[in-house]
Amino acid sequence: MSYVVNIILFEEFETLDVFGPVEILGRLPEIFKLNFISLDGGIISSSQNVRIDTSTYNNNNNSEENILFVPGGMGAREKVNDEKLIHLIENINRESKYIMSVCTGAALLAKAGILTGKKATTNKRAFNWVMDQGKDIVWIKKARWVNDGNIFTSSGVSAGMDMTLGFIEHLMGREKAIEISNGIEYKWNEDREWDPFAELYGLA
């Protein structure tokens, strides 16, 4: 099985929200094809002024399954009110086998109705704001990441790497996740309930 990962970028996305997971998924190029998508295509800048070349979305007509990946960042604060972007996320969601968000990317999923009735988590310092973006969502305050069905949501920024390794474990087993984390000399926090930042920011 191979997957097309549609990574939604917008102005002022958070750099590591995207490129931590991209480092991990990009190590399996036969399994994951990475598409950097924005509403209008062209160059999109992160909050850290990284300028990335993006395309517009085209549903692939191949045998590959789609994955929807949504990062957070300061830009998400404004983008929850961008109807075109929310509509794009809804559309890609309908054509996707798996959904992933990092940090406040969960606010965009919530706004698009994708998290309704689901368990999810998000950035610990923006928790209350994110919770206001959707209804009937079971928000988990103390979690490095949360998996409910085909949806994976992570805590802030660097937690996206741990979640993505958890997603690799889900698809291909723990040994493959460890192999990749060793390859990037990263010590995977593989306990999804490990979350010192929930306490640090007064949520636990």
Place this chain on the structure above:
Amino acid sequence: MSYVVNIILFEEFETLDVFGPVEILGRLPEIFKLNFISLDGGIISSSQNVRIDTSTYNNNNNSEENILFVPGGMGAREKVNDEKLIHLIENINRESKYIMSVCTGAALLAKAGILTGKKATTNKRAFNWVMDQGKDIVWIKKARWVNDGNIFTSSGVSAGMDMTLGFIEHLMGREKAIEISNGIEYKWNEDREWDPFAELYGLA
């Protein structure tokens, strides 16, 4: 004091080598201005197919100090033999107050003569190849990162984040480094001698 960070990109650089440190330095925009530099400018692709917009190098004539930042990746294997790139690195080095490399970026610094007489480290799986790229360098096999004078070199890929937080500590103190790592919900491996990967890959 503010700094211009000249980040040298080349085809098939490793994504997280660059964007882990960029996430950290980019959180202090009044102190670090990030320049993404390549030999000819334009779009450069990482090994994980991230397409980044780059500029050519121009020494700034302002009051800011320069920092040279060199990532590694599969592209570094070929680039150690690219005289133009090595010459560019030599030139920027001469105009820089601090030098940083991640992973096999140390091979490019070694080739440019920047590490001669210095202590340094690099990727644990490519150690022997990197050691062949320079002479009279004191290679430290078991180290998350090494600091010798104004030069900071890190182990593979994700180690660049720990080194960059160590660099922030060096410039601004431990409290600032912890503040940034908490901001990205990252548990900083702040012991520079912590290195389970040296043993894993038979170096310790």
